[in-house]
Amino acid sequence: MYRVGYIDDEPTQFENYKRSLQRRCNDLELVLIDDCESKQDILDKIYEKRIDVLLIDYKMVKNYGFNGTTLINYINDSMRDIQCFIMTAVDTDQITDGLVATRDKYSKNIFDTEAGDRKKEEELSDFIQVLLESAKVFQVRRQQKVERYRELLEKKRRGELGADEEEFLELYKVLSSYGMVEKLPKNMLDSEFEERLQRILELGNTIIAEHREK
């Protein structure tokens, strides 16, 4: 079962969308991401709820202070591989801030199949396939990264991580959140970092001292 995250500052239709999706695809579950104040809150909830693909409302300024496209930009900075789709009540071509590709924008109307209208059903079915595929891609990418994470973890234990520290932390955050790797004790992540910083400072001092003697 893949989890489709849904973010909307007025999620009045969430239950209808959820039913509609479930009725047509047993492998997808719509999950509401709410009770958030900031973009970081939302990101944390995405990890927490192990979301595989995201549907995000466009116009959210009123309750959040930012729009859906800005949020996607923020999410993808931390989670490069998760696919996000904009859902809007207005025409998709009216969103022209250039932050999201046209193919990733959908009208909320897609859930209205007009009592089994064939064309509308086909459109919704195509959309569900896109969601399913995007969720699968994200899962496969995560799995591929487990190996890289283990490699970096080994380096870290040997104290040789260096410039790969950032990549390691990002992978750790995603993979551990989704339960794909074991959680590390928090102090392990912190102490290692401090030790390394201390070593660099000492090294720097030695170089300066040698330079002065010359």
Added chain:
Amino acid sequence: MRKRAREIEFDVDAYTARLIGRENVSKLEGALFEIVKNAYDADASVCCLYYSNTEDRIYIVDNGCGMKEEILRTHWMTIGNSSKKNSYISQNGRVQTGAKGIGRFALDRISDQCNMLTISEEGGLEWVVDWRDFDGSKRISEVKARVYDTEESLLEHVGIESWRNRAVAFEIAKCNFGETGTAFRLDSLHDIWDESTMNRLRNHLENLLPPDVTENFCIWFFNDSTKIEDALITSANVETYDYRIEFQVTANLVNIQIMRNEFDFRREEREVYTEAGFDEKEQAYFHGEKREESFTMEEIGEKENFIGDFGGVLYFYKISANKKDQKRFYYKDFTGRVNLAKKFGGIKIYRDQFRVRPYGEYGDNDFDWLELSARRNRSPAGLGKENGNWRVGSEQILGTVSISRKNTNLEDAANRNGIQEGIGFSQLKRILLFVISEFERDRQFVGRKLARYADKKDQLAAELEKMRQLAEARKVWEAEQASGKQPEKTEKVENQPTKSNLPPSANPEDVMNLVEGMEQKQAEELEELRNENKMLQTLATTGIITNMFMHEIRTSTNNIGIELNAAYEAMEYDHDVEYALQNILRAIRVKKNFASWFGITIESIKKDKRRRKRHNIQAMLSQYMNTWRDILDKSATSLIYECDPDIELWCFEFDIENIISNLIANSLASFDREMDRKLEKREIQLNIFRFGGGLSMEYQDSGWGLIPKYKKRPELILEPFESGHHFDGEDEDDGTGMGMWIVNRTISEYNGNIDLSKNREAETGFFATIILGGQNV
């Protein structure tokens, strides 16, 4: 020293002969023209042209006199030798139009293979030629056509029994195809005969003959699917017109008959006749009697007639006139008229009943061959104008000019395109322009009388005219006084002092009355314009508000659809009646939202809001502000509104509403602007209190304030097309830029002002102080 004298014949290369023919008949229209003309010259009463789509073949058959073998041999087969060159009157008295002996090349233009049956009183001959034989390097005398004697009938030759278009074939069979005539079967066609070609040629054939010829000569033109009514070509004709001008030039005389059909005085007939001054003779012209005039050549400025006799019919046919003129000149109803010049052409020339192209051909350079447009540009006066001549437009006049090959100085141009320029053609043009100017004079004579009558009816205009006359008289008097001359007897002006030593002057009371009357009229017109302007401003505001709420309206519409669809699915797939009911109830709640928006938009243009009266502002705005409160509440915006109870203002309700609506629309746009943080609160405050004889509005919101572009000079937002909205994250401004301009316009109409200076200092929020007062209060 000469030896062995002998003669060598000139000869022509066959291909060159063919080229000469092609030069003369280069277009399919021209080829058809030659074929129909040959049938006409042969005294035929029917000429039938049938394109068989199934066989891709053309059948042509006429019931003319046919050709004897002698004619076939010496004329038809001798290029450039026409039997019509010297003797051109047919047995039945028609003036034959061909003369160059190259018409038969028309057949070459149409197809490669030609099979002709011609039956004369001497019997039938079948003649077969393949025009491709002219190719190569043969001499003309080496190219042969085969001729057979035959007893086949015309209709057998064209195989009428097997024509696919049975309906038309049946009609053709009923025509008088008796003993003689000529029939062709043309194969290996050079053109694609699709519907567009057929239509083009049909239009050409409709204009080939003048309307009055069709009585003794008819043309059928059709393919497998043409209906009977379309197959018989009817000459383009003028069925409705404003003026009909007939003319005949006979020896030294030009006779013109003008028929008026343009005016309809309806019930006012007697009054118009009397007041406008149309005598009995004139009245008869309005009732269909022709006005006849006759001039000698000298009288129209011609030394002599260089051309000979000719004549024609012209029609004046207008397709537009403004309402004022329709009323002023009592025009008959002419709604639904189309530009006939397009179908019929302009003024066309027919020589012996056949069109001389390209004169009057719509779209051609020679459409306006009399240069009527340039003439009109030189004298653009209106119909009722006292000074200046009205001139007809080139697309307003159409008709036919009939000349004959009997006319002198009007020869065909060598390239068969028009008439040779020269004294004859120039005279033809001058005479036609004279005929046209006679008609113009008649029409303007009527127009001027009617215009004067209309002015007389308009009292104010009459008064003005009287003053003008007095002023003129005064000018003359002063000039005479200055030169010390005794005043001459001037035209008597009403109210002018009778004693000639007194200067002509207006009665002060009359002047006062006139000025008052004019002021009142002007005020009424201004009021009308102002109302119209207000209506447009309100409609613009309605558009702005609707645009503002487009997202909400679309969301609500979507939500209703989704709730109903969810209800349907809950019932259909889950049998979950309870869930379906909840969906329906939610849909109903969403529907209610619409009512509020309509309250602001549709309600704003209600008729009673367009009446200016003294309003109590608090009472007037009470319902309106409640509606806004509802709407704003739904978008989490609070409205703090207060209004003094005792403000009375002489105003239009929708003026005040427009100001408020536009301000609120701007605030909402500001609330929805995406910034680096969340807006702390969405609040609008409006306080209206009494100020002098009018009112003051203090408006402010808690939005992000003006964008940097307007921060230093906030008054710029009052200019038209200035917009700082960023709806829906668009990069470009997508506000209309009209809202604050409308606000400013409205304020100035109430002699008020708007102060935006606080916006310069304020970090966030928008502030405006509006004062309304002045003469409208």
